[in-house]
Amino acid sequence: MSSLKLTLPLFAFLLALPSIGCVVHDGAPAPQSAADATEDAEPEAATESAPPADQAETPPPAPTPAHVWIAGRWRWAGGAWRWAPGHWVGQRAGWAWVPGHWAKHHNRRAYQWIPGHWTRS
Numbered sequence: 001m002s003s004l005k006l007t008l009p010l011f012a013f014l015l016a017l018p019s020i021g022c023v024v025h026d027g028a029p030a031p032q033s034a035a036d037a038t039e040d041a042e043p044e045a046a047t048e049s050a051p052p053a054d055q056a057e058t059p060p061p062a063p064t065p066a067h068v069w070i071a072g073r074w075r076w077a078g079g080a081w082r083w084a085p086g087h088w089v090g091q092r093a094g095w096a097w098v099p100g101h102w103a104k105h106h107n108r109r110a111y112q113w114i115p116g117h118w119t120r121s
Contacts, residue, residue, distance in 0.1 A: 046110035047076045051102045057086050066091045070116065071099060096121035 051074040059069045072086040089097075100116035 044076055044113040046105060046108070046112045048109050048111070049076075049081070050104075050111055051076075052081055055083055059086060059088070063088055068097050070097065073100065073113075074102070076111075076113075092118055094121060095119065 054074070055072060057072050062069070067088040068091045070086055070089055073084055074081050075084050076082075095118040098117055098119050101114050102111045103114050104110070105112050
């Protein structure tokens with residue numbers, strides 16, 4: 001009888017062990033941060049200099065039909081504009097990519113990068 005009292009709790013614990021630390025969700029991917037998606041997490045400095053016109057890009061063939069092209073963009077780095085070429089990222093089912101853009105800050109004479117992000121489609 002005493003061995004049964006010890007065996008049952010141990011058996012119950014072993015059955016529950018695989019579910020420890022599991023997270024249940026609806027299957028949709030969590031929205032990605034800019035860094036996760038394609039863009040740097042490090043904030044970009046604002047600048048009074050407007051970015052140049054975007055460069056024309058011809059994307060290479062997509063790795064798979066489930067990829068989305070993220071267009072290249074101008075980056076403000078080291079006091080100069082530098083072109084960062086576009087690239088492919090995996091599409092998130094049920095999500096759409098909203099491209100980032102440079103915007104003039106409403107209270108200052110400065111341009112600031114607004115990062116791209118995923119949004120539910």
